Amino acid sequence: MGRTSIPELNEKYERGTPLTMLTAYDAPIARQVDSGGVDMILVGDSAGDNHLGYDDTLPVTLEEALSNTAAVDRAVEEAMVIGDMPFLSYGTSLEQSVENAGRFMKEAGADAVKLETAPYGETTIEIVSRLTELGVPVVGHIGLTPQRMKQIGGGYVQGRGDGSSATVEALVETAESLEAAGAFSIILEAVTEETGRRVTDAVDVPTIGIGAGRYVDGQVLVVTDVLGLSEESYRLSKQYADLNSVVHASVQSYVDEVRSGAFPAAEHVFDPVEEQE
Ligand code: KIV
Numbered sequence: 001m002g003r004t005s006i007p008e009l010n011e012k013y014e015r016g017t018p019l020t021m022l023t024a025y026d027a028p029i030a031r032q033v034d035s036g037g038v039d040m041i042l043v044g045d046s047a048g049d050n051h052l053g054y055d056d057t058l059p060v061t062l063e064e065a066l067s068n069t070a071a072v073d074r075a076v077e078e079a080m081v082i083g084d085m086p087f088l089s090y091g092t093s094l095e096q097s098v099e100n101a102g103r104f105m106k107e108a109g110a111d112a113v114k115l116e117t118a119p120y121g122e123t124t125i126e127i128v129s130r131l132t133e134l135g136v137p138v139v140g141h142i143g144l145t146p147q148r149m150k151q152i153g154g155g156y157v158q159g160r161g162d163g164s165s166a167t168v169e170a171l172v173e174t175a176e177s178l179e180a181a182g183a184f185s186i187i188l189e190a191v192t193e194e195t196g197r198r199v200t201d202a203v204d205v206p207t208i209g210i211g212a213g214r215y216v217d218g219q220v221l222v223v224t225d226v227l228g229l230s231e232e233s234y235r236l237s238k239q240y241a242d243l244n245s246v247v248h249a250s251v252q253s254y255v256d257e258v259r260s261g262a263f264p265a266a267e268h269v270f271d272p273v274e275e276q277e
Contacts, residue, residue: 081111
């Protein structure tokens with residue numbers, strides 16, 4: 001059957017079927033996310049704090065992102081796999097941006113790449129245009145863009161007016177520029193519901209929200225939040241399982257059984273020796 005294509009996503013979008021996206025960073029989780037039926041898997045730079053043990057996304061290297069993407073690629077059969085370009089792996093020059101984006105497709109098996117875009121971010125929009133012309137499908141990402149966290153002073157809601165680093169108007173205009181540059185979809189992170197609605201009305205490509213409210217074309221969440229594998233919970237997310245508790249209890253049972261001699265039992269042993277009386 002092959003992986004979900006852009007025309008297939010567009011068909012769903014035209015029909016008004018909400019699009020689904022989750023992150024994944026390794027093969028076992030990607031396999032489950034894929035078989036669970038999502039349309040797209042984002043190998044996010046949120047791997048920084050959700051997979052690699054960093055405090056945030058900024059330290060994630062291109063090699064780490066490529067390695068995560070390749071692991072996900074090896075596990076996924078049906079969902080579109082999107083590689084997330086880490087901080088400063090794009091933007092330093094057009095040439096380097098194209099080369100690095102190409103590595104996600106040629107070496108790591110991604111079907112598309114995602115780039116964060118600052119309000120009116122001309123440099124990124126030029127890169128999106130070049131990539132699209134060359135056949136690299138691009139997802140834009142606006143609103144709260146965590147790669148700019150140090151610059152804007154934290155991870156707060158955008159499109160709120162004076163208190164935000166991006167106004168609704170700036171976000172609408174940036175989304176329009178991304179669409180014109182060829183982005184086939186736009187992620188909107190942590191914006192007011194009105195911003196989500198206005199951006200969605202302004203563009204003819206699917207908008208995918210994370211903390212962007214109900215009037216967008218699809219949703220994305222971070223898989224460790226969804227599965228209850230994170231240390232924190234966030235208003236914009238929803239926890240559908242409590243894997244922290246499941247993993248903790250399983251490890252405790254294993255430790256107890258090894259210490260008590262209950263594991264390994266005869267059924268786990270090759271050619272078990274007869275018990276001595
Ligand atoms: O890296 C990531 O997981 C993301 C999503 C939050 C959209 O960019």
